[in-house]
Amino acid sequence: MITQRFLSNGFSPRIQLTLLLLVAVAILVPVLNLALPADNPFHVPTYLVALFGKYLCYALLALALDLVWGYCGILSLGHGAFFSLGGYAMGMYLMRQIGSRGVYANPILPDFMVFLNYRELPWFWLGFDHFWFAALMVMAVPGLLAFVFGWFAFRSRVTGVYLSIITQAMTYALLLAFFRNDMGFGGNNGLTDFKDIVGFPVQAQTTRATLFALSALALALGVVVTAAIVGSKYGKLMIAVRDAEPRTRFLGWRPENVKLFAFTVSAVMAGIAGALYVPQVGIINPGEFAPANSIEVVVWTAVGGRGTIIGPIIGALLVNGAKSWFTGALPELWLFALGGLFIFVTLFLPKGILGLYDQWTGHRRRIRKQEPAPLPGAEVQPAE
Amino acid sequence: MQRRVQHCRQSRSLAVLPLLLAFVIAFLAPAHADEAQVRSIITKFGDAKGFPQIEAVVQELGATGDPVVARSLNALSDGVLHVRKADKQIFILEERGGLRVLDPLSGEAVADAGVARDYTKIRVNNGLRRTIRGVLGSLTLSASDPNARMRAADTLFQTPDPDAIETLDGAIAGESVPAVKMRLQQARAAAVLQSDLPDAQKEEAIALLGGMGDRAALSLLNGFAANAQGDLKSAAEGAADRINTTLAAWDMAQNVWFGLSLGSVLLLAAIGLAITFGVMGVINMAHGEMVMLGAYTTFAVQEAIRAGAPGLFDWSLLIAAPTAFLVAGAVGLAMERGIIRFLYGRPLETLLATWGVSLILQQAVRTIFGPNNREVGNPSWMSGSFELGQLAITWNRLWIVVFALAVFAVLLFVFNRTSWGLHMRAVTQNRRMAASMGIRTPWVDAFTFALGSGIAGIAGVALSQIGNVSPNLGQSYIIDSFMVVVFGGVGNLWGTLVGAMSLGVLNKFLEPYAGAVLGKILVLVLIILFIQKRPRGLFALKGRAVEA
Numbered sequence: 001m002i003t004q005r006f007l008s009n010g011f012s013p014r015i016q017l018t019l020l021l022l023v024a025v026a027i028l029v030p031v032l033n034l035a036l037p038a039d040n041p042f043h044v045p046t047y048l049v050a051l052f053g054k055y056l057c058y059a060l061l062a063l064a065l066d067l068v069w070g071y072c073g074i075l076s077l078g079h080g081a082f083f084s085l086g087g088y089a090m091g092m093y094l095m096r097q098i099g100s101r102g103v104y105a106n107p108i109l110p111d112f113m114v115f116l117n118y119r120e121l122p123w124f125w126l127g128f129d130h131f132w133f134a135a136l137m138v139m140a141v142p143g144l145l146a147f148v149f150g151w152f153a154f155r156s157r158v159t160g161v162y163l164s165i166i167t168q169a170m171t172y173a174l175l176l177a178f179f180r181n182d183m184g185f186g187g188n189n190g191l192t193d194f195k196d197i198v199g200f201p202v203q204a205q206t207t208r209a210t211l212f213a214l215s216a217l218a219l220a221l222g223v224v225v226t227a228a229i230v231g232s233k234y235g236k237l238m239i240a241v242r243d244a245e246p247r248t249r250f251l252g253w254r255p256e257n258v259k260l261f262a263f264t265v266s267a268v269m270a271g272i273a274g275a276l277y278v279p280q281v282g283i284i285n286p287g288e289f290a291p292a293n294s295i296e297v298v299v300w301t302a303v304g305g306r307g308t309i310i311g312p313i314i315g316a317l318l319v320n321g322a323k324s325w326f327t328g329a330l331p332e333l334w335l336f337a338l339g340g341l342f343i344f345v346t347l348f349l350p351k352g353i354l355g356l357y358d359q360w361t362g363h364r365r366r367i368r369k370q371e372p373a374p375l376p377g378a379e380v381q382p383a384e
Numbered sequence: 385m386q387r388r389v390q391h392c393r394q395s396r397s398l399a400v401l402p403l404l405l406a407f408v409i410a411f412l413a414p415a416h417a418d419e420a421q422v423r424s425i426i427t428k429f430g431d432a433k434g435f436p437q438i439e440a441v442v443q444e445l446g447a448t449g450d451p452v453v454a455r456s457l458n459a460l461s462d463g464v465l466h467v468r469k470a471d472k473q474i475f476i477l478e479e480r481g482g483l484r485v486l487d488p489l490s491g492e493a494v495a496d497a498g499v500a501r502d503y504t505k506i507r508v509n510n511g512l513r514r515t516i517r518g519v520l521g522s523l524t525l526s527a528s529d530p531n532a533r534m535r536a537a538d539t540l541f542q543t544p545d546p547d548a549i550e551t552l553d554g555a556i557a558g559e560s561v562p563a564v565k566m567r568l569q570q571a572r573a574a575a576v577l578q579s580d581l582p583d584a585q586k587e588e589a590i591a592l593l594g595g596m597g598d599r600a601a602l603s604l605l606n607g608f609a610a611n612a613q614g615d616l617k618s619a620a621e622g623a624a625d626r627i628n629t630t631l632a633a634w635d636m637a638q639n640v641w642f643g644l645s646l647g648s649v650l651l652l653a654a655i656g657l658a659i660t661f662g663v664m665g666v667i668n669m670a671h672g673e674m675v676m677l678g679a680y681t682t683f684a685v686q687e688a689i690r691a692g693a694p695g696l697f698d699w700s701l702l703i704a705a706p707t708a709f710l711v712a713g714a715v716g717l718a719m720e721r722g723i724i725r726f727l728y729g730r731p732l733e734t735l736l737a738t739w740g741v742s743l744i745l746q747q748a749v750r751t752i753f754g755p756n757n758r759e760v761g762n763p764s765w766m767s768g769s770f771e772l773g774q775l776a777i778t779w780n781r782l783w784i785v786v787f788a789l790a791v792f793a794v795l796l797f798v799f800n801r802t803s804w805g806l807h808m809r810a811v812t813q814n815r816r817m818a819a820s821m822g823i824r825t826p827w828v829d830a831f832t833f834a835l836g837s838g839i840a841g842i843a844g845v846a847l848s849q850i851g852n853v854s855p856n857l858g859q860s861y862i863i864d865s866f867m868v869v870v871f872g873g874v875g876n877l878w879g880t881l882v883g884a885m886s887l888g889v890l891n892k893f894l895e896p897y898a899g900a901v902l903g904k905i906l907v908l909v910l911i912i913l914f915i916q917k918r919p920r921g922l923f924a925l926k927g928r929a930v931e932a
Contacts, residue, residue: 335747342740
């Protein structure tokens with residue numbers, strides 16, 4: 001149904017342009033990196049490929065968050081958990097690929113397990129030596145967690161700030177759990193020292209370029225899926241839930257189902273982003289579960305413009321670019337800048353950069369209507 | 385090590401002469417006859433082969449009854465008693481900061497040491513150490529200082545020895561201090577269990593040990609029950625069971641106490657959050673940073689006192705508490721006026737903006753005070769501990785419980801007995817109606833936020849006494865505080881109290897079974913499940929006011 005809708009209507013020009021750009025980047029950057037010699041002015045250095053590959057994964061994560069926050073009104077402060085779970089699933093596959101090349105040369109057990117005196121592989125590591133299984137788990141584990149969590153939360157009408165807080169508690173609980181050595185995920189060192197991915201060495205320039213291209217394509221796919229969902233009838237319902245949940249319920253819809261759908265799809269997208277992120281940075285550790293990380297994702301989305309499809313992508317690229325620059329040039333000031341950004345964006349840019357751009361150009365495309373800013377003092381409800 | 389040996393080697397040639405001299409003097413002029421006798425016994429260590437012979441020498445030393453042998457026996461037990469290869473004389477070697485060779489009786493350094501290779505260590509094993517403890521114990525049983533006698537009784541209790549029963553009987557008869565006498569009797573009972581005395585005596589001993597009710601007695605009884613038969617076995621097992629019951633009760637009491645202690649910390653950290661959340665529906669992510677500001681205020685106040693008026697140090701917390709309230713309250717007021725009031729009705733945005741404030745505050749403190757932990761001193765009335773039965777209660781924990789309850793009581797008074805409290809409750813329940821009744825809601829908001837932040841600052845003063853003061857201090861409490869508020873429900877201070885205390889106790893009861901981290905995870909999961917049942921907490925406001 002969704003596909004039919006999207007095939008017949010197509011996307012807005014802005015989204016078509018984004019898709020075109022992403023595909024072009026996916027082809028051009030690896031070519032410029034691999035084909036041109038290092039002294040050519042158009043050569044893209046390998047470190048930049050890895051860096052921007054990482055940013056693209058972040059952009060996909062921000063897009064995933066935007067689907068639930070921007071379009072469905074669920075402010076999840078735990079999306080980093082889905083991202084990390086996807087990352088761990090991929091990391092487990094990569095660990096199994098090391099095989100007997102580890103420090104302890106155990107053909108079955110990863111190094112940390114040998115170190116911690118494991119006799120055999122824990123049951124949840126079985127199957128991760130196959131790529132297809134790992135790829136399935138990358139989507140299934142975050143999706144399932146989101147489904148179960150959301151099923152409980154939405155059914156009992158946990159909303160607003162309460163929901164944000166318990167999503168934060170969820171990622172915090174996972175952070176604590178993954179720090180434990182006896183969880184069987186490498187404790188605080190996490191998973192690292194990867195060698196191969198589907199037979200190609202992880203460190204190789206060609207592999208990195210391929211991963212970059214895959215990240216760009218995954219992001220493009222994310223844009224297609226999000227745009228299709230948002231453009232469909234179900235998308236309208238999501239926006240209705242966001243703007244007036246009780247009214248939607250009284251009209252006979254089931255808001256909890258709508259939210260559950262958005263939350264689960266979004267978690268799967270976040271998981272894929274995590275899975276692409278891990279081979280590019282070469283490590284996944286419990287620090288990725290930190291609540292602060294998840295909140296940072298929210299600010300990327302807010303900066304770019306929530307409730308839009310390309311806003312989160314712009315936001316993720318801009319904020320992370322700024323972060324890389326700041327932590328290199330003025331490490332002391334980064335937290336001031338990030339904190340200031342949180343305040344500035346919420347106070348002055350409720351629709352993000354994209355909203356600002358639309359205002360300036362007078363190009364009043366029908367941006368999905370944000371909830372209207374209430375009159376000061378007119379608002380009654382504390383918790384919603 | 386290497387350097388020391390080389391150093392010694394260099395000085396060896398010079399060392400020989402004074403060394404000889406020292407020995408000639410030492411042997412020509414013995415202090416008195418007793419010492420000469422003891423010395424001659426000690427010298428037997430030089431010829432003793434194997435542990436039984438060494439043990440015989442130890443017993444012989446003990447038989448002298450002269451406290452002067454304690455030094456050499458202790459040295460033997462510590463493995464620092466050595467034989468000089470050249471002349472089989474006994475010395476104590478000390479290797480701290482260069483080799484020192486001590487006389488085994490006087491403890492004075494021998495003028496010239498030589499090198500460590502000139503000496504052979506007298507070997508010692510655990511059996512021998514036990515003998516030594518026994519011998520030393522009976523030596524000091526007759527000391528004049530009651531504390532020394534108590535220590536001796538302790539030693540004998542820990543290393544029960546049937547041979548010591550006679551000595552103990554003598555000591556019990558002559559003992560005048562009740563506590564020491566009690567301990568001696570317990571030591572005797574422990575020894576009786578291991579002796580060949582008639583069963584009646586052993587049963588008495590079991591009864592006595594069973595009455596002690598602590599772990600040491602339990603392990604003695606268990607050890608005895610394992611080897612005993614018949615009535616004695618069942619008596620010992622019965623006594624052990626009774627001790628187990630007592631211990632379980634004390635364990636329970638301890639868990640409750642630790643839980644209440646943790647709960648009062650949570651209460652302090654969360655109550656300000658509950659107020660702002662209840663009245664304004666604003667989740668203040670910078671709340672943890674207010675706590676941190678309070679802790680740093682305490683640090684600054686203490687630094688100022690140390691520099692200006694050291695005599696006031698014991699008062700530092702009483703000075704810091706209002707200061708912290710003002711500092712954090714002022715920051716909170718500024719936040720409300722500067723940021724939050726523009727975001728009313730948009731709780732999710734407020735959450736983000738306050739998170740931004742928290743990042744800025746953290747980095748500001750890091751820039752000003754440095755990224756490392758700062759040490760905040762405990763005033764004398766907050767350090768140390770006292771014992772209540774088998775509970776060791778530290779003063780700082782106790783004071784924090786008292787303090788948390790005091791803060792709670794004051795807030796309860798403010799809420800229920802002042803007009804400002806009335807306004808706050810009115811705004812919590814129905815903002816629009818309150819505004820229609822002439823309550824200046826913006827004014828209430830601003831001061832409520834300042835109050836909540838100020839309370840957080842005060843919490844920081846208390847928390848600085850039990851943990852590290854670092855820029856990340858707030859982060860470690862913020863999630864727990866949220867959990868308390870979410871669990872307890874908003875708009876009702878009692879909810880926060882019950883929430884904090886039950887989470888604290890729950891945490892401490894889960895810890896022994898699941899470990900600290902897993903216990904915490906379980907609590908989080910339980911709260912997430914609890915929220916399903918009661919989405920607005922334990923003490924939710926009822927009625928239309930809270931429906932969206």
